[in-house]
Amino acid sequence: MAAEAALSQRLRAAVHYTVGRLCQEVGEDKDVEFSKQTIAAIAETTFRQCENFATDLELFAKHGKRTTVNTDDVKLLARRSKALLNFITEKCNDLACNNAEQKEKRALTTGKGKKKPDDHLEPTVTESEDATID
Structure with a gap:
């Protein structure tokens, strides 16, 4: 449980850092400043939405009787x-x-160099050759 909590905190920190960088880039481009509280709110919302996405994707796969999430699950999401x-x-x-x-x-x-020589080809049996006539 402690390892899971530590991983979650690291992921939250990574999301917070990325959101901060994106806000900085957008702010420079649009000549706007984002407060630390705004960045934290966006980061937390993003993290929770990703958790919801992960849960939904797992449920879609489970509903399809699979253990692996596939592209159809992502499209459904x-x-x-x-x-x-x-x-x-x-x-x-x-x-x-x-x-x-x-x-x-x-x-x-x-396929190159792996071809069987002609003398080792399997004979082809057609339906007319295989049928027996009484």
């Missing part, structure tokens, strides 16, 4: 934000295309 859903769908499609291309390349490179 993002369903209320059309822009986010479109972005995630586009990224999933890009990843799928890249994975397919890599598989093709691997198949081509591993």
Whole structure:
């Protein structure tokens, strides 16, 4: 339990730091200042929302009788934000295309030099040859 609490505190600190940096960047760009309380509130809200997302993703996977969260679970989570859903769908499609291309390349490179000689080919039996006529 103590290790879990320590990990949670480290994650909270990382989120707080990242939110602070983002607020700093936005503040410089928009010529606005964020108070420490505002940054802390945004960080806490972000952390809690991420916890909710994680819980929902686990439940979606469990409902699908799986132990691993997949892209369909993430899409389901993002369903209320059309822009986010479109972005995630586009990224999933890009990843799928890249994975397919890599598989093709691997198949081509591993297939070279591995072909059986012609004298070891299995004979093909057609349906007409296999059927017995009485």
